Amino acid sequence: MKKKGSYLNLEVAFQQAAEKFARLDPAAAARQAGCTYHSEGCLEVPFLNQDYRVDPASGKAYLGGSEAPLYHNIILLHYLVTADGTPLTGEWISYRHLPGGEIYMEPFQRRAVIPFLQAFGYQPELFEQAALSLGGYRAPMGKPGMVVPVLPRVPLAFVLWPGDDEFAPTANILFDARAASYLPTEDYAHLPALALGAMKASLQR
Incomplete structure (x- = not known):
């Protein structure tokens, strides 16, 4: 897209x-x-x-x-x-490792990772609360990391290392290793922004 x-x-x-x-x-x-x-x-x-x-x-x-x-x-x-029905692996990969992902890395950072940091980089508790509201659950990485089931076979792992007075926050958004079986790579550059919008909206309710 x-x-x-x-x-x-x-x-x-x-x-x-x-x-x-x-x-x-x-x-x-x-x-x-x-x-x-x-x-x-x-x-x-x-x-x-x-x-x-x-x-x-x-x-x-x-x-x-x-x-x-x-x-x-x-x-x-x-x-x-x-969607081709391929079973998910439970293994997480970066956007760069999706087919052709290297081409879209700059837009992905701008549209997905930076807004994630801006919204929740210093508010890990709110991030966890917002992810839970979308049916999210703990990821095996990050402090915290949360997996949000955006579509039935499209989980996104939002991984946060929060900032403090000394260090800036860092973050990543990861994808199942079979993500390409369910959406084109370019769509994955946009999908996290939709999930973030839904997370932020959940905090207003």
């Missing part, structure tokens, strides 16, 4: 993804993505701890009866089109 706002043209990106999805068997796509296919013909996809419904005929996604934001809709379609 191009950066949010310029994104080639969100409508074009949506149409391309919707056309690809319409050619798939929706029941098979649901199985491979780890989501639910309902008899009336829609797919139910948990995304950032909310249940979206996707209509295979139109490609449109809905949340609570309203159309989902187009940007979220595109991510959901990319997920359903890309």
Whole structure:
């Protein structure tokens, strides 16, 4: 995906993804993505701890009866089109090690890691609280590190080493070693920002 706002043209990106999805068997796509296919013909996809419904005929996604934001809709379609059912490994890799990730490292740092540090670098307790609100759980690294299940088979590990009076905070965001089986690499440069937005919103409720 191009950066949010310029994104080639969100409508074009949506149409391309919707056309690809319409050619798939929706029941098979649901199985491979780890989501639910309902008899009336829609797919139910948990995304950032909310249940979206996707209509295979139109490609449109809905949340609570309203159309989902187009940007979220595109991510959901990319997920359903890309998912191949490969089991996750539980091994964590950096963005750099995703296919072609080296090319997007600067945008990834700017859009994902730096905003993570700005939001929670000195507030590890709030970070943990916010991640838990999205169904997150402890990661085996970081102080703290939290795994957020953004999509059924797309966990993100947000790893924080908080700052103090002497040291600046540091952070990273890691991906399952089979992440490429579920989304294109460029989408992973944007996904953490959506998760961070949901985390921050949870603290306002």
